[in-house]
Amino acid sequence: MKRTLSLLMLVASLSAAAENSAPAGTISTSLNAWASAQKANQATAVQQFTLANGMQLIVQPDRRAPTAVHMLWLRVGAMEEVDGTTGVAHALEHMMFKGSQQLAPGEFSRRVAALGGQENAFTNRDYTGYYQQIPSSRLRDVMALEADRFAHNQWPDAEFTKEIEVIKEERRMRTEDNPRGMLLEQLSAAIFMANPYGRPVVGWMNDLDAMTADDVRNFHRDWYVPANAAIVIAGDVDVAQVKTWAEATYGQIPARPSAVGKPREEPQQIGLRRIEVKQPAEQAFVAMAYRVPSIRNVENLTAQDKDALALLVLSAVLDGYDGARLERALVQGKDRVADSASSSASVMGRGPALFILSGVPAKGKTPAQLEKALQAQIARIAKEGVNAAELQRVKTQWLASQIYERDSVMGQAQGLGNYWVLGMPVNADDLLVKALMDISAADVQRVAGQYFGADQLTVGTLVPQPRPAGQAARPASPVDANTLQH
The missing domain is CATH 3.30.830.10 (Metalloenzyme, LuxS/M16 peptidase-like)
Structure with missing residues (x-):
């Protein structure tokens, strides 16, 4: 992204x-x-709160237009992966769109669109994020939707079987068919021998081939906990009202321990x-x-x-x-x-x-x-x-x-x-x-x-x-292999 x-x-x-x-x-x-600019912003200063379950809430009022951006940030990314499961953080980002206890696969995106909003997600070495930009009058609705899929991500194995093939094709397009992408991936692997920064965010192809639906579910269970998450909202909003809504949606998610990674x-x-x-x-x-x-x-x-x-x-x-x-x-x-x-x-x-x-x-x-x-x-x-x-x-x-x-x-x-x-x-x-x-x-x-x-x-x-005979040249554009968009 x-x-x-x-x-x-x-x-x-x-x-x-x-x-x-x-x-x-x-x-x-x-x-x-x-x-x-700083003086003008003092009247709408950013505020930060901690919900009872440990989740953070950060609110930046901006009254210039009747719109708001709602983001859910996880301090969880490719850094949290272990050998043999590279790409699982990015795979989970994809699967977060495939349903919950309340929503069928694809229903989340359809509901955001019906609210007049746009949405997407991204995965990085350091984090995963989900966002919606909507009319500020519909903020409460997307908060409820996001809180539901954060706490209750759920989908059948068949959805994973289809989506992992989409992710493999993404890897081919971004890396394997991009000469500079291949160079940068290999360079990272040469630089970092122990640190997970040496692994591709999209994952090694053999790890994607071997990945299972339960690998993704387990990663969600281990890392998608309130203590690792922050809700960030900017736009035409009232801070007190947003805090009330956050407590009624995200605040109802039970606190539980997070997995702990090795240094x-x-x-x-x-x-x-x-x-x-x-x-x-x-x-x-x-x-x-x-x-x-x-x-x-x-x-x-x-x-x-x-x-x-x-x-x-x-x-x-x-x-x-x-x-x-x-x-x-x-x-x-x-x-x-x-x-x-x-x-x-x-x-x-x-x-x-x-x-x-x-x-x-x-x-x-x-x-x-x-x-x-x-x-x-x-x-x-x-x-x-x-x-x-x-x-x-x-x-x-x-x-x-x-x-x-x-x-x-x-x-x-x-x-x-x-x-x-x-x-x-x-x-x-x-x-x-x-x-x-x-x-x-x-x-x-x-x-x-x-x-x-x-x-x-x-x-x-x-x-x-x-080039092999008949193979068309691919554009040698710069690649951002460290941040992947859904």
Whole structure:
């Protein structure tokens, strides 16, 4: 699922936030706009409650239009799977649409549509989510529907038998028929030996072949408990009324213990890793993944948290806007080495963090030349630092994106849910923006010199192979293998 979160999307892939003609502007102007937006939102501040069964309720009033977004977030995803059952979290997301004690297969979606709403779901390494966007007058109805299927998901084996074939086809389309998808899947497996981040969210095909209906039911029984869940609602709502409705629907679900997963900490990497993936493709592709620190605490920043923030800024300097460093140095000009080049700092998640440099070699250039050119850009910043204009530009864009996000009730709900999954407070956006504004050019230069050694690097190279006769070329579009949509 493609999320619309501004700051969290920047965290996942800073290039996604680039504006075609975003001026550098001034931080002071944007800070004033940010302060004005915060002041305007004080009258409709987000509130968080804990229901008697341990489920969380987070409500963000927004009275500008008679609509509401209702989301159910589970702090349960592919991370909770064990060997032999990869893909079961995503399979359960599919089966949640196949019935309950009260509803027949497919009836949930038909009822949401009859209420004038739209709905979907998504699975990630870190979480699973379900949402409906409806007229705010029908909020109580979808809360009752969602609470019912959360507590009483029920379907015949025949529904699973059909749906698992749909999921296998999804895997084929997203991964097995997508050369870059295959590369990224293999790269993750090479990076993580113990941590479940090394497994595909959709699951390995042999695990899907062996999966049973009871595997899915058991995963629901073990993990879909109130203590692992949060209801997030944003839109034209009254907080007290929503709380009453939540207690009457979700609050009636009995509390029960959750399964407890093993830590499965990733051992320290002690040397360069390198893989090649051979697939029918027109162009080579290179992805270089460095292990870096994660952001864990936004209220009392540790040195590791500050380094992770500085890495975000570093990625934005490299690839945060049109004409940023990677594009200027590697893609533009007569001596260009790449057809495309990108940078991402995935430093917010329940598992380990990565900084990834990637690109497509230009005609006549080799993957090794592109790899060297990408590393040279990091080395240059480590030696020379970044200039004030670059730093100002990326910070200004962050501030602007946060202001724009507050125009979207879906964006507000998604942001609140993501931060809850990470154990962060409801004002994490504000805290992160403030912390990012404090990152200096010296901080960026320091992390560029600290976290890009070969011992923390895993390189994946897509080696193009001839296509079988008669096989049509597939588009080499970027894939988001870490979040799957129903």
